Amino acid sequence: MKRIAVGQLLQETNTLNPLQTTRRDFEIYGLGQGDAVMARYGDTEELSGFASLPQFLGEEVEWLGLLRARAWSGGVLVPGLLAEIVEAFITPLRGHEVDGVLLSLHGAQAAAEDPDVTGFLVQTLRRALGPQVPLVATLDLHANLTRRMVQSADVLVGYHTFPHIDQVRCGQRGARALAHILRTGTRPQVSAWKMPLLTNTDGRTTDRGVLAGLWRELVAAETRAEVLSTAIYMAQPWLDVPELGWTLYQAYLGERPPLDPETVAQTCWQTRAHHQTPFLRPAELVPAALAIPGRPVAVSESHDATNSGAPGDSTLLLEALTKTTIPEGGVLTFCVDPESVKRCFEAGEGASLDLQVGGRIDPYSDPLPLRVQVHTLGRVAYTLSGHGGHNLPVDMGRAAVITAGDTTVVLVEETGPGSSPKLYEAVGLAPRDFKIVIAKSPEGFRQDYEPFAAGILYCGAPGCATPYLLEAGFKSASRPLYPLDQIGEMSQALWAGELRT
Numbered sequence: 054m055k056r057i058a059v060g061q062l063l064q065e066t067n068t069l070n071p072l073q074t075t076r077r078d079f080e081i082y083g084l085g086q087g088d089a090v091m092a093r094y095g096d097t098e099e100l101s102g103f104a105s106l107p108q109f110l111g112e113e114v115e116w117l118g119l120l121r122a123r124a125w126s127g128g129v130l131v132p133g134l135l136a137e138i139v140e141a142f143i144t145p146l147r148g149h150e151v152d153g154v155l156l157s158l159h160g161a162q163a164a165a166e167d168p169d170v171t172g173f174l175v176q177t178l179r180r181a182l183g184p185q186v187p188l189v190a191t192l193d194l195h196a197n198l199t200r201r202m203v204q205s206a207d208v209l210v211g212y213h214t215f216p217h218i219d220q221v222r223c224g225q226r227g228a229r230a231l232a233h234i235l236r237t238g239t240r241p242q243v244s245a246w247k248m249p250l251l252t253n254t255d256g257r258t259t260d261r262g263v264l265a266g267l268w269r270e271l272v273a274a275e276t277r278a279e280v281l282s283t284a285i286y287m288a289q290p291w292l293d294v295p296e297l298g299w300t301l302y303q304a305y306l307g308e309r310p311p312l313d314p315e316t317v318a319q320t321c322w323q324t325r326a327h328h329q330t331p332f333l334r335p336a337e338l339v340p341a342a343l344a345i346p347g348r349p350v351a352v353s354e355s356h357d358a359t360n361s362g363a364p365g366d367s368t369l370l371l372e373a374l375t376k377t378t379i380p381e382g383g384v385l386t387f388c389v390d391p392e393s394v395k396r397c398f399e400a401g402e403g404a405s406l407d408l409q410v411g412g413r414i415d416p417y418s419d420p421l422p423l424r425v426q427v428h429t430l431g432r433v434a435y436t437l438s439g440h441g442g443h444n445l446p447v448d449m450g451r452a453a454v455i456t457a458g459d460t461t462v463v464l465v466e467e468t469g470p471g472s473s474p475k476l477y478e479a480v481g482l483a484p485r486d487f488k489i490v491i492a493k494s495p496e497g498f499r500q501d502y503e504p505f506a507a508g509i510l511y512c513g514a515p516g517c518a519t520p521y522l523l524e525a526g527f528k529s530a531s532r533p534l535y536p537l538d539q540i541g542e543m544s545q546a547l548w549a550g551e552l553r554t
Contacts, residue, residue, distance in 0.1 A: 057115070058151045058155070060156050061090070061121045062170075063158070065126040065361070066126070067291045067292065068292055068293045069416075069517040069518075069526075070128035074134070075131050081467060085121040087118045101220070101224055102222060109228050110236065119141070119146070128362070132166060136166075155189055155190075156178075157224065159196060160193055168529065176201045178205070187234040189206065189207060189208045191224055194215050197297055198245055198552065207304075209302055211285075211286055215497070216499060218500060220443045241304040243303070244310040244551070246552070248299040250325055251290050252287065254330075254495045255328055258499075264321065271283045274312055280305045282303065283311065285321065291518050296548070297530040301317050330520075338370065338510065338512045339377045346507065349385075350490070353510070354492065354512050355520050356518055357415065358471055358495050358518045360493065362518065363516055365493055366411040368388075368411040368419065370512055370514065371411060378459060379489060382488045385461050387463040387465060390465075393453070394464045394466050397430065398451065402429060405424065408422070415516065417516050427454075429481060432479070433447070433449035433480060435475045439501060440472055440473075441473070441497060449468070450465055450466030452464060463477060472497045477490070490502070495518065531549075
């Protein structure tokens with residue numbers, strides 16, 4: 054029987070968000086150590102896929118739980134939290150020999166002390182394990198691969214879908230890769246090719262985007278027995294850190310990777326100026342939505358996307374909505390505003406009061422004064438499956454449903470998925486009943502809303518997840534980097550290219 058160390062650290066960092074991520078943010082979504090890693094969380098997200106390891110291996114497995122730490126997307130980890138997390142991963146390994154390690158990580162995570170949390174963790178584990186113990190980690194498609202990650206892990210396995218709906222399959226692919234190494238004793242060759250390319254999600258989904266054909270090639274290549282992993286990591290674009298950019302990663306047996314790295318990189322590079330999504334400014338949004346027959350019109354509030362780590366309390370679109378008459382059911386949106394939630398609970402259902410809504414964390418907008426009526430007090434808690442999670446318990450705290458004119462706002466205490474209609478359904482609201490429904494998600498919301506939406510629109514404005522990357526004010530990213538710099542050839546970026554040295 055093989056003893057396998059297993060752990061999870063998931064949080065996507067948005068360095069533009071001034072609100073840092075604390076231990077409590079992880080406690081909300083689940084902290085577990087030891088046996089609890091698989092016993093309590095073994096049917097969530099990539100851990101569900103890891104549970105298939107005995108089938109791939111052909112024998113039972115003894116799990117050594119390290120740490121399961123999950124938080125929603127947000128700002129950098131507060132000082133000291135990284136050290137606490139890494140120590141929790143390392144402690145169970147002291148005095149225990151393991152045959153292999155399976156980790157579920159995000160890959161685009163930063164802390165106050167280190168801009169590369171994933172690289173630091175994997176490097177630290179590698180030093181503790183020594184060179185002989187195989188280590189396989191799964192990553193989000195928007196991971197930002199670094200040299201530390203590539204050099205410290207035997208295999209990195211990434212999502213193949215955006216919207217992200219393959220968390221379990223990704224975990225299974227990671228388990229398959231580790232099983233291969235354990236069965237054969239053979240470590241794969243690795244090719245990791247960094248591109249000096251940064252894009253928002255504009256037209257780059259895996260099912261229908263400009264590179265959908267290339268994604269099909271990557272997925273097909275990994276079905277070959279000699280290929281353990283293939284993926285393109287498109288990088289979280291609101292992560293201002295060194296080595297930021299796209300990466301093609303391949304782990305394989307033999308002399309050459311299944312796909313030629315430079316050819317694939319050039320294919321990606323040729324799409325660098327591709328713009329498919331017509332982003333509307335807040336003032337343009339309502340007239341465009343009203344021109345679409347039927348309801349609801351699902352709107353991406355991309356600049357304040359909590360799925361991208363924005364605070365969820367921008368008032369730029371909210372102000373435009375509350376100033377407009379919106380027939381056919383009005384508009385439904387949400388705002389992360391614990392102070393306003395507190396005031397609504399103090400006032401009680403049915404009360405009318407003046408609130409300063411939102412704009413407390415978002416550095417690009419101000420609190421919006423509104424005269425509101427409190428309709429319902431409750432809690433937003435549900436289980437998320439699909440884009441953004443699998444069997445993931447979500448708790449966004451207490452909630453207050455308020456109205457201001459034709460606008461209904463769900464005020465919540467905590468950040469959480471901005472892509473799922475379940476947020477609204479948790480407090481008894483049906484998105485289908487409204488003319489306009491806001492999703493704080495750049496693209497993944499389409500997975501849940503498109504089946505019943507009369508139309509899809511995208512709103513763009515200044516914000517922590519603005520689609521206008523030239524407005525984001527990058528300071529730490531390696532340069533030159535497109536589109537921050539107008540470079541004609543990737544070779545001009547001497548910091549990019551092959552990562553494994």
